[in-house]
Amino acid sequence: MAKSANPLSIEDHFNAIEQAVAALEGGELPLEDSLTRYEAGLKAVRAAKLMLDRYAARLTELRGEDEQQGSGAGAVRLPGSEPA
Numbered sequence: 001m002a003k004s005a006n007p008l009s010i011e012d013h014f015n016a017i018e019q020a021v022a023a024l025e026g027g028e029l030p031l032e033d034s035l036t037r038y039e040a041g042l043k044a045v046r047a048a049k050l051m052l053d054r055y056a057a058r059l060t061e062l063r064g065e066d067e068q069q070g071s072g073a074g075a076v077r078l079p080g081s082e083p084a
Contacts, residue, residue, distance in 0.1 A: 010051045016044035 008016075020041025024034060 008047070010048055013044040013048035013051070017041050017048065020044065 020037045023029060023037045024041070029037065
């Protein structure tokens, strides 16, 4: 899959999902248009999920780096990062 010179943001994907849902909920589209909107919405869901997975992996990586540096003065604790 080639990367676009101007990739869509996660907010763009969320907007595309909202537009697809609104169009489908309206119930006024012909079947072919409904399928096209559904497909566009599904692509946006998949792209947003991929981005969210990448963000989660990055946060996990950053939290791991923070733990490796210790919890000395100035260390920031993220919610859910407290020791068990």
